[in-house]
Amino acid sequence: MIRAIDQQRLETPEEQAAGWLxxxxxxxxxxxxxxxxxxxxxxDERHAMAYADILATYDIAGEIAAEGPRKSGQTxxxxxxxxxxxxxxxxxxxxxxxxxxxxxxxPQHTATLTTGPGETLDIPLPDGTRIAxxxxxxxxxxxxxxxxxxxxxxGEAYFDVAHDEHRPFVVTVHKTEVRVLGTxxxxxxxxxxxxxxxxxxxxVRVAADGKKRDLTVGQKVMTGESGLTPVSFEAGEGPDxxxxxxxxxxxxxxxxxxxxxxxxxxxxxxxxxxxxxITISGRFKISDPERVIRSLKTGYGLRSSVRNNVLVxxx
Amino acid sequence: xxxxxxxxxxxxxAVVRRYVLNRLRQPDLADDIAQNxxxxxxxxxxxxxxxxxxxxxxxIADNQIREYFRKLKPTDALDAADDFACAQPLPDRVAExxxxxxxxxxALASMPPLRRNVFMRRRLDGESCQDIxxxxxxxxxxxxxxITRALLDLNAARRRWHMSDEAQVSDTIKEEVGEARR
Numbered sequence: 327m328i329r330a331i332d333q334q335r336l337e338t339p340e341e342q343a344a345g346w347l348x349x350x351x352x353x354x355x356x357x358x359x360x361x362x363x364x365x366x367x368x369x370d371e372r373h374a375m376a377y378a379d380i381l382a383t384y385d386i387a388g389e390i391a392a393e394g395p396r397k398s399g400q401t402x403x404x405x406x407x408x409x410x411x412x413x414x415x416x417x418x419x420x421x422x423x424x425x426x427x428x429x430x431x432x433p434q435h436t437a438t439l440t441t442g443p444g445e446t447l448d449i450p451l452p453d454g455t456r457i458a459x460x461x462x463x464x465x466x467x468x469x470x471x472x473x474x475x476x477x478x479x480x481g482e483a484y485f486d487v488a489h490d491e492h493r494p495f496v497v498t499v500h501k502t503e504v505r506v507l508g509t510x511x512x513x514x515x516x517x518x519x520x521x522x523x524x525x526x527x528x529x530v531r532v533a534a535d536g537k538k539r540d541l542t543v544g545q546k547v548m549t550g551e552s553g554l555t556p557v558s559f560e561a562g563e564g565p566d567x568x569x570x571x572x573x574x575x576x577x578x579x580x581x582x583x584x585x586x587x588x589x590x591x592x593x594x595x596x597x598x599x600x601x602x603x604i605t606i607s608g609r610f611k612i613s614d615p616e617r618v619i620r621s622l623k624t625g626y627g628l629r630s631s632v633r634n635n636v637l638v639x640x641x
Numbered sequence: 642x643x644x645x646x647x648x649x650x651x652x653x654x655a656v657v658r659r660y661v662l663n664r665l666r667q668p669d670l671a672d673d674i675a676q677n678x679x680x681x682x683x684x685x686x687x688x689x690x691x692x693x694x695x696x697x698x699x700x701i702a703d704n705q706i707r708e709y710f711r712k713l714k715p716t717d718a719l720d721a722a723d724d725f726a727c728a729q730p731l732p733d734r735v736a737e738x739x740x741x742x743x744x745x746x747x748a749l750a751s752m753p754p755l756r757r758n759v760f761m762r763r764r765l766d767g768e769s770c771q772d773i774x775x776x777x778x779x780x781x782x783x784x785x786x787x788i789t790r791a792l793l794d795l796n797a798a799r800r801r802w803h804m805s806d807e808a809q810v811s812d813t814i815k816e817e818v819g820e821a822r823r
Contacts, residue, residue, distance in 0.1 A: 360692040364694065371656075374656040383796045384792060386745065387745055
């Protein structure tokens with residue numbers, strides 16, 4: 327007689343532990359996975375012991391491999407450096423060591439939030455974190471007991487993150503990951519897979535394309551640009567967009583149009599390569615796109631026409 | 642949720658201690674960190690919903706281990722931030738266990754290149770299994786298989802080293818006992 331065989335029974339506790347470790351090290355651990363993990367690890371002491379060993383191995387191997395070349399004069403490059411087109415890994419971090427936060431129970435929380443042009447949304451989350459979502463933006467929020475995760479899929483958002491050392495706050499933007507414990511920052515997702523990260527509270531380290539830059543309050547950096555050169559800005563109370571303004575300083579016209587589209591009920595598009603090279607300076611009331619378009623027309627000699635309900639700007 | 646029994650806490654304590662001891666090799670310190678971890682967990686789960694006590698315990702213990710390393714060698718606060726942020730290994734791991742370090746390096750060096758590549762991308766670069774799969778043209782299951790194999794290799798290497806280390810220690814004890822008898 328043939329019986330169905332439970333695949334897990336064929337594996338040793340050590341192999342099962344390795345499998346669980348891979349699932350539990352992901353950037354987001356879904357609640358049902360975590361629940362299954364707890365069932366597995368508390369079912370049998372051998373599971374727990376095997377997991378304690380293999381997790382330690384994983385941690386130790388990472389530490390040793392990271393410092394191995396220095397200690398032994400070897401190089402890791404042939405091991406994994408070649409072709410490792412490291413996905414832009416953008417890292418923000420702030421460590422404040424405190425005790426466990428005294429907070430009210432935090433249940434599983436998921437939400438999908440979108441705003442239309444000109445709309446903004448202030449989102450209070452159960453842990454005290456506040457997210458302000460700009461116009462024409464979209465995000466998914468997913469809280470589990472192990473992590474707080476936000477997927478910014480479109481637009482711009484300002485994050486004021488409540489400190490919780492046991493639940494990292496992770497924002498993913500394209501293939502970029504922003505990870506914090508508690509700080510305030512703004513992410514602006516621009517066209518061409520670029521994004522701008524600005525810091526309003528805390529200190530931050532940004533790493534992208536193998537480069538690292540330290541940012542303090544009042545500094546911002548553009549990912550997807552070579553060098554990651556930090557630029558100073560007036561941090562003040564929070565990003566300008568929250569009051570409907572945009573401060574341009576030698577900023578490309580493309581960028582301004584990106585910002586305008588957060589508010590414009592009719593999409594705005596630039597036409598012609600010459601236009602995208604234009605840089606502008608000044609303070610623009612982007613919550614009033616028509617006013618900005620008028621000043622662009624007078625100040626830069628642009629012309630506008632409407633085609634298929636798209637406002638097209640030409641030289 | 643049902644009340645957890647003392648027995649459960651005792652098991653959790655033993656498991657956390659084992660994890661810390663694996664990493665620090667200092668029994669007294671492992672006791673302290675494990676006890677501290679479980680106390681904090683007991684307190685925390687009274688006011689918070691915890692899906693996995695084990696997962697949270699390992700994270701808390703890991704934080705305390707990192708804290709300990711940081712105090713040993715003061716580093717820039719941002720380097721410390723990096724540890725949390727990227728789950729990057731500590732740059733200043735105290736390699737008092739040179740033999741263990743050599744054993745792990747040897748195990749890494751003797752892995753098939755693909756297995757090593759996959760493991761390093763996951764562990765050091767923090768790439769997701771999906772991203773590694775895309776970069777190497779493999780499916781996620783295959784990537785997970787490679788990481789599992791790498792973990793088992795490394796675990797075996799550490800176990801071999803640990804056993805030989807214990808053997809040496811017990812030889813030393815025997816010698817000392819022998820000395821005393823003479």
